[in-house]
Every structure is written in structure tokens, then in C-alpha cells.
Amino acid sequence: MDSDENKLGYEPAARDKREVEDEVGSLSSRVLEMLRVKGQVTEPGPMTNFCDTGGDDRPRYRVVAHPWSLYGVDNTALGKGMGRLVDQLPKKGWKVLRHGPDSSKNRNLEIVAVHTKTHTHLEVTWMKGQDGHEPLISVDVTSRCFRDDDTPSG
Secondary structure (H helix, E strand, O other): OHHHHHHHOOOOEEOOHHHHHHHHHHHHHHHHHHHOOOOEEOOOOOEEEEOOOOOOOHHHEEEEEEEEEEEOOOHHHHHHHHHHHHHHHHHHOEEEEEEEEOOOOOOOEEEEEEEOOOOOEEEEEEEOOOOOOOOEEEEEEEOOOEEOOOOOOO
8 A cells, every 4th residue: 555655665565474573583683692791681582563554554564573681781791782782783784873872861872773684673772770770781673564464454
């Protein structure tokens, strides 16, 4: 539909849900490897959700997201990990769109990037724990919207 394409800026391709989940999971694992920080990582793997096109066709499109956090280490280790990540992303097929403080009160360091081959979106935020919480790096790897032909509409 033209209205979907205009809201998203592209026409969602027909893809197998498991293939997209594997792709997002693999890219997410590469991000963890680039950080090279030995800490604890939250468990849930990639999850498929509805893609919000802003239209009334919500059940037609899917998106795969893999949110996770790295914690249990100090800010020195997390800061070095963020430095390695911003250095390695372009070498591993990612285009860094933004690198700097976010708009929060704590001015957390943020990296936003897009994988040039898959158009997968990456948001990484280093929360230093200045608000009394444990320092951590929050990662969200999200696929482009796609059409899953095996998904019943409605």
C-alpha cells in the first residue's frame, strides 16, 4: 500500500519470521562481542512484535526487537566498551548516525547506528548510574518492518 510505504519510507518485504529473528540475534551477538566487556547480560532473545506503521493495517507487518542490558561491571569497563563499540561498528557494516549525550537529565552516552546491509537499527545507551541505579549499557537491536506471509491478518 502506498500509505504504508509513505509512513515507513519503504515497502516492507516478505520475510520468514525465524530468519529475521536469527539475523537480529546474530547482529546483537556481534554488538556484545565488539563491546568486549565481561559482565552479566539479560536473557530474553529476539522477540517479534507488530510494526507500527501509523495506519490501520497493524496486523500485517512485523518487527523483530532484541533489547538487552550489560551490567555488573564498573563505569570504567563500560566506558571502554562504548569506545570500542563506536570504533568497531563502521568496520562491521554499521553506519553510526549519532554518538553523544542523550537528552536525559543524566546526559547518558548514546550510539545510534544502522546496519548498511540489513537496515537493522541499533540504539546503545551507557547509563552511568548517577541516579542511584547500577551502571549498565542498554542495547536495542531492531529489524526493519517486514511482512510475514505466515501471519494471519486480523
